[in-house]
Amino acid sequence: MNGGYIDAHNHLQATDLQRFLGQVIPACEDLGVAQMIVNGITEQDWDRINDLARRHAFVTPSYGLHPWYLKEKQTGWEKRLGQRLIADPKAHVGEVGLDLWMPDPDLSAQIETLRRGLQIAEHYHRAITIHCLKAWDRLLDVLCSGPIPSRGFLLHAYSGPLELIEPFAELGAYFSFSGYFLNPGKEERLAPFREIPSDRLLAETDAPAMLLPDSHSEFQLPPTPDGEPINHPGNIRAVYASLSGLRKVDLSDLVQICAENANRLFG
């Protein structure tokens, strides 16, 4: 099976991937990657994402402030985000979110940024991509008490409990599967992906982060100068292959299902 893969969440703009783009982009084209949602983590990323979207038809830009980097947040970001969305009708919001796994989380700043992101996405009728680690009840509170974009939202690399799938889905959630969950010791992360309704399912690499185990990786890149491993976005095909095995659904059917879902959420 070749083609039609949609990477619902990555960071093609990441500094660690820049020196490899000359090989990464042709590899994704050869694979038949149809779309990747490229997510900002700080405002400094936004120009690079915009450039990638202009140069490559398969890049769908998404502008956000990741909870790990909220200290870099600059006054007026909401207005500048709105201007990006007005300038590009295909652009979305994300990633933003809540993270109680990180050291010293500033939960009130995270909640404030998420609420503003949700308001902006709703106002401009865009999707929003949400990062959440160990803050699932808080996230449900925020979603239940504020505006949610009518086209829905993505819970990327969903690692929440089984019992929250239904309430999140009722609010408009889509859930993306990460190849990282195939690593030894992460087996419990696979269980929700057997249960998530087909019409809310997506797949992602989160490249350059969230590596698959070597046994599943189809593409490898040399590590960063600090020795950090780098995930290649072309591994999206391997993520789909694993998810098709997990769901016991044909790969071609899964590609079709995820394409319909991504089209509904991101256009």
Ligand SMILES: [Zn+2]
């Ligand atoms: Zn991410």
